[in-house]
Each structure stands twice: as C-alpha cells, then as structure tokens.
Amino acid sequence: MVMRFIFQRVQIKNIFIAFVLHGLQQIDEVIECYDQAIARFQNHKEIYLEKATYLNQLYKFDQAIKCYDHIINQFPLDCNVILKKGQSLISQHKYQMALELYDEAIAKIEKNLDLLIAKAQLLENLHLYDTAMTCYEQAIKQFPYKFESYYYQGEFLIKWNKYIQAVESYQKALQYSPNNHQIYIKIITTLIQIQRKAEAISLFKEASLKFPYEFNIQIILFSQIIYSINLFEAIEHQNLILRHDANNHLPNLAKGIILDFQAHKQEAIEQIDKAIILNPYFTFSYIEKSKKLIKLGKSIYNIYEINESIECLDQALLIDPYNSQIYIEKTNILIDASRYAEALICLKIAMERAQYDENIVKIQAQTIKNSELKINIIECYDEALKKNPYQIELYCCKGQVLFNQMEYEKAIKYYDQAIQMNPFYIEAYLQKANQLQQLKQYDQEISQYDIAISIDPTNSQVYQKKDQKKQFNVLIKELNIIQIIKKFIYKKVGVLFHIIAEFLSIYDKRKEAIQQCFSDEILALINDPQLYHKKASLLLKEEKAYEAMQYYNIILARFPEMTKSLRFKGICLFLQQDFRKVIQYIRLFSILDNQSNYSVQEIIENF
Numbered sequence: 001m002v003m004r005f006i007f008q009r010v011q012i013k014n015i016f017i018a019f020v021l022h023g024l025q026q027i028d029e030v031i032e033c034y035d036q037a038i039a040r041f042q043n044h045k046e047i048y049l050e051k052a053t054y055l056n057q058l059y060k061f062d063q064a065i066k067c068y069d070h071i072i073n074q075f076p077l078d079c080n081v082i083l084k085k086g087q088s089l090i091s092q093h094k095y096q097m098a099l100e101l102y103d104e105a106i107a108k109i110e111k112n113l114d115l116l117i118a119k120a121q122l123l124e125n126l127h128l129y130d131t132a133m134t135c136y137e138q139a140i141k142q143f144p145y146k147f148e149s150y151y152y153q154g155e156f157l158i159k160w161n162k163y164i165q166a167v168e169s170y171q172k173a174l175q176y177s178p179n180n181h182q183i184y185i186k187i188i189t190t191l192i193q194i195q196r197k198a199e200a201i202s203l204f205k206e207a208s209l210k211f212p213y214e215f216n217i218q219i220i221l222f223s224q225i226i227y228s229i230n231l232f233e234a235i236e237h238q239n240l241i242l243r244h245d246a247n248n249h250l251p252n253l254a255k256g257i258i259l260d261f262q263a264h265k266q267e268a269i270e271q272i273d274k275a276i277i278l279n280p281y282f283t284f285s286y287i288e289k290s291k292k293l294i295k296l297g298k299s300i301y302n303i304y305e306i307n308e309s310i311e312c313l314d315q316a317l318l319i320d321p322y323n324s325q326i327y328i329e330k331t332n333i334l335i336d337a338s339r340y341a342e343a344l345i346c347l348k349i350a351m352e353r354a355q356y357d358e359n360i361v362k363i364q365a366q367t368i369k370n371s372e373l374k375i376n377i378i379e380c381y382d383e384a385l386k387k388n389p390y391q392i393e394l395y396c397c398k399g400q401v402l403f404n405q406m407e408y409e410k411a412i413k414y415y416d417q418a419i420q421m422n423p424f425y426i427e428a429y430l431q432k433a434n435q436l437q438q439l440k441q442y443d444q445e446i447s448q449y450d451i452a453i454s455i456d457p458t459n460s461q462v463y464q465k466k467d468q469k470k471q472f473n474v475l476i477k478e479l480n481i482i483q484i485i486k487k488f489i490y491k492k493v494g495v496l497f498h499i500i501a502e503f504l505s506i507y508d509k510r511k512e513a514i515q516q517c518f519s520d521e522i523l524a525l526i527n528d529p530q531l532y533h534k535k536a537s538l539l540l541k542e543e544k545a546y547e548a549m550q551y552y553n554i555i556l557a558r559f560p561e562m563t564k565s566l567r568f569k570g571i572c573l574f575l576q577q578d579f580r581k582v583i584q585y586i587r588l589f590s591i592l593d594n595q596s597n598y599s600v601q602e603i604i605e606n607f
Contacts, residue, residue, distance in 0.1 A: 049067070059424070117152050286319075287325070367430040378402065403438070412432065451475060533565070
C-alpha cells in the first residue's frame with residue numbers, strides 16, 4: 001500500500017513538471033521528463049499514454065505510435081490504446097495500416113462496439129460506402145440493444161442523403177436511450193430537412209418538456225421558425241414551459257431569439273433581460289443581448305445601443321474572462337463602428353487570456369489591414385507563434401501576408417516550415433502550390449500536388465486540382481483564353497475575373513487584355529454586364545471613348561437594371577465633347593439610381 005502511494009506521488013510529480021514545462025514551451029525538457037518517469041516505472045501505461053498524447057500534439061506521430069505499441073505489447077486487448085494508435089495512423093493518412101489494425105483487433109477482441117464503429121467511420125471517409133454500411137449492420141447485429149449502433153448508422157445515412165432511413169435509425173437509438181437529448185435534436189433536424197414539420201413540432205414539444213434545462217433543445221425552435229412554423233404557436237409553447245418552471249431562464253432566451261427573428265427587437269431584448277435576471281452567470285444570454293442591441297442600434301441609427309452592447313459583453317467577460325468567443329464578438333462590434341484602436345486592445349487582451357484560439361490572430365491581422373494603422377501585421381503573427389509555436393495554420397497565414405507584401409522567398413520559407421513541422425498537413429502543400437503559381441514556377445507548383453498525392457493517395461480532390469492546374473498552365477502559356485473559359489469557368493464570372501487577373505498580372509498588357517480577355521466571342525459566351533463594363537473601362541483608360549460607349553449601349557440594351565452605366569455613358573459623351581447628351585444621361589442616371597437631381601452647373605463642375 002505504501003509503495004503504491006509512493007509510486008503515484010512520483011508519477012504525478014513527473015507529469016505535473018512535464019505540464020509546467022509544456023506551458024513554458026520547453027519541448028525537449030518535457031519529453032525528458034516523461035522519459036525519466038518511464039525509466040522508473042517501465043510498465044505503467046498511463047505515463048506512455050501521456051507521452052504519446054504530447055507527441056501527437058507535436059505532430060511526431062511515429063514516436064507516439066511507438067508508445068502505443070509498447071502498451072499494446074503489454075495489454076494486447078486494450079481497445080482504447082488501439083483506437084488511439086489508429087487515430088495517429090489516420091493523421092499520417094496511413095489508412096490501410098489503420099484498417100488492418102482495426103481488423104486485427106476485431107478478430108482478437110470479441111464483440112467490441114467502439115472498434116466496429118471506428119472501422120466503419122474510416123471506411124466511410126475512404127468513400128467505401130457499401131463496406132461501411134455492412135460494418136454498421138454488423139455492429140447492430142452484435143449490439144442490438146446499444147443505442148450507439150443505431151446512432152452512428154444514422155449519422156452515416158445522413159451523409160449519404162438517406163434521410164428517411166436515418167430517421168428510422170435515430171428512432172431505434174431513442175428506444176434504447178430515451179433520455180438522450182442529442183438523439184431528439186438529430187431526429188427533429190432530419191424531419192425538418194424532409195419537410196415532415198408536424199412530426200418535428202410534436203417531437204420538439206415532447207423533448208423540451210422532458211429536458212427543460214437543455215439549451216440546445218430550446219434553441220432548436222429558432223430553426224423551426226426559419227422553416228415557416230407558426231410564430232404564435234412557438235411562443236405559446238414557450239409560455240407553457242415558463243409556467244412549468246418559472247425559474248428556468250432558457251425559455252426566455254429562446255423566446256427572445258424567436259422575437260428577434262420576426263423583427264420584434266425591443267420585445268426580444270426584454271425577454272433576454274428576464275433570462276439574465278433568472279441566471280446572471282449564463283454568458284450566452286449576454287452575447288445574444290449584445291447582438292439584439294446592435295441590430296436595434298442600426299435600425300434607429302443610435303450609437304447608444306453600440307456602447308450598451310459593448311457593456312453587455314464586458315459583463316460577460318467578468319463572468320468568463322477566458323472565453324475567446326466573447327472577445328471576438330466585442331471586436332467585431334468595435335470594427336463595425338470603425339473603432340479599430342479599441343478593437344486591437346481587445347484582441348491583445350484576448351491573446352493573453354485565450355491564446356490558443358487561432359481565430360483571434362486572424363481577426364487581429366484583418367483588423368490592422370482594414371484600419372490602415374501603422375502596425376506591423378507580421379509582428380502580430382510572430383507574437384502569436386511565440387505563444388503557440390505548433391499552430392501550423394499561423395505559419396500559413398504569415399506566409400500569405402508576406403506574399404502579399406511581395407516577400408516571396410520568405411513566404412515560401414514559412415510554408416516549408418509548416419510542412420517540416422507536420423509533413424502530413426496537406427493544406428500547406430496546396431497553399432504553397434498557389435503561391436508558386438503566382439511566381440510562375442509551374443513545374444514546382446505541380447510537384448506540390450504530387451507530394452500531397454503521395455501522402456494521401458485516396459484524396460480525389462487533390463487529383464482533380466492537379467489536373468485542372470496542369471490544363472490551366474498549358475493554356476495560359478499558349479494565351480488560349482477562350483479554352484480557359486470553356487474549361488474552367490462554366491459561366492461563373494467570379495472565376496473568370498480570377499483568370500483575367502492572372503492574365504494581367506503575368507503579362508501586364510492592357511491592349512492584349514482587351515483583345516484576348518474581352519473579345520466579342522468571350523463577351524457573347526459569358527453575356528455578363530460586369531464583363532462588358534470591364535472592357536469599356538479599359539477602353540476609357542486607352543482614351544477610346546467612342547468604342548467604350550458602344551459597350552455601355554450594349555449593357556443598357558440587354559441589362560436595363562444596370563443604371564450606373566448611364567453615368568459612364570455620360571462620361572464617354574463628355575470626352576467626345578457632346579455636352580447636350582451628357583446632361584441628358586447624367587440626369588437620367590440621377591433619377592433612376594436614386595441620386596440627387598444634378599444641375600447643369602454641377603455636371604460641368606464634376607467633369
């Protein structure tokens with residue numbers, strides 16, 4: 001007994017020291033600390049598990065797998081360790097090895113539901129749907145009284161768009177776990193998707209009375225309203241719950257959200273205030289009130305509501321000062337009010353208190369960019385990376401910023417750094433490929449797709465992207481813009497503008513752009529007013545006012561709703577010295593586009 005106590009004390013001490021060192025980012029010392037504990041207690045699986053978890057966080061999956069293998073050698077029937085090893089293999093995209101691991105374990109361990117579900121989910125991710133379905137059916141056959149067997153089958157059927165069968169699976173799951181509110185939510189949302197609204201409402205009433213304190217059940221009514229369920233019936237139901245339990249704050253909050261959706265903003269705020277009085281420690285209520293105040297402020301153009309909204313979030317932060325979502329909500333309000341300096345102060349505090357949320361850093365960078373404040377965005381990422389050196393997304397974001405600043409070599413280095421940290425992070429290769437394309441390094445660009453494919457040969461999207469890029473690169477080199485449009489845009493103008501931007505950035509020749517990107521054949525193929533406008537504006541820059549005017553005439557004839565073209569046609573006429581028609585078209589533009597009615601003198605002064 002004494003030896004066991006000493007063992008536990010030493011074990012806890014070593015793990016605690018490792019935890020402290022991890023916080024100080026002393027990586028080698030942390031691993032050394034785990035190794036010391038393992039040296040003293042070589043057969044204790046908890047220490048190996050802690051070390052493996054830490055190694056996974058460092059993307060050192062092979063070393064983590066060695067820890068799992070050591071435990072499996074001692075405890076070959078430990079299902080949890082086998083599942084953890086499987087996840088490490090999946091993180092490396094070693095799907096076949098993970099599948100073999102699960103099959104071996106299923107053969108050794110009789111009737112283990114977790115292993116069957118893990119195997120089925122892996123098969124599902126590999127798009128082997130029929131085999132996955134067989135695996136779920138095997139789980140149901142072996143464990144007919146376990147709700148998980150039916151629940152995960154329902155999840156699978158939803159992804160396969162088999163909603164009716166999914167509802168049946170969820171209903172069976174509910175039979176074996178009648179007090180599971182998550183199953184109610186799944187059934188209700190699925191019933192809405194297949195337009196069985198009456199059943200959804202009936203089940204909602206049953207669930208909300210059964211779980212009056214489950215916020216997810218209450219808030220699902222908001223989804224019901226979106227799908228045209230009667231507002232008064234919904235509010236009446238909430239009133240029934242209020243009478244059922246007068247101290248429950250959730251119905252007030254749900255009712256407030258419903259009223260807000262129906263544009264009853266003031267009544268919505270009153271309901272949320274009642275919810276706050278009943279439970280002043282539920283931060284979500286403060287966030288919702290803040291949103292409603294902002295909407296009210298915008299509707300009546302009153303800055304008071306903006307300040308009150310910020311005060312509301314400050315109250316929430318007093319309750320939960322480490323909640324990154326509250327900081328983000330407050331920052332968004334300050335940004336909308338163009339109070340950038342205050343927004344950055346808020347983000348700085350958030351970085352100190354909720355430093356593991358990468359969204360804070362991204363918002364911080366975007367805020368600096370929009371504010372035009374003299375603050376170095378790169379320094380923000382550097383500071384964030386000091387605190388979170390293993391957040392790979394931040395390296396990619398920093399690479400993007402450096403690329404935008406035309407620091408191309410530095411940008412590529414940061415993508416390489418992300419890849420070095422986790423060579424299995426496919427997104428880094430794809431982002432690097434995009435940057436290499438901008439640098440016209442087409443062969444190296446394609447090689448990034450090849451590496452990604454070698455890591456995950458089952459990823460069909462990477463194959464597709466590689467094929468498109470290869471075709472695009474051949475055509476762009478040949479300046480075959482017509483073929484590019486036919487192959488890649490499918491009449492989507494946003495993609496076309498991207499192609500044109502590529503063309504202009506590579507060649508920077510306005511005349512060639514007019515001839516090849518905006519030829520009459522392309523304009524007829526796309527038939528989009530924005531495309532005609534783009535060509536006309538380029539012609540104006542070339543001082544070809546008469547030719548530009550012909551394209552504005554086409555816009556006005558085919559797309560009369562594009563009233564701004566009247567103003568541009570007026571500019572063309574002005575450049576041709578036809579002042580009488582200038583006044584006619586500018587006045588027509590001012591009437592149709594809800595502008596003030598220009599006088600002749602104002603038109604002359606403006607031009």
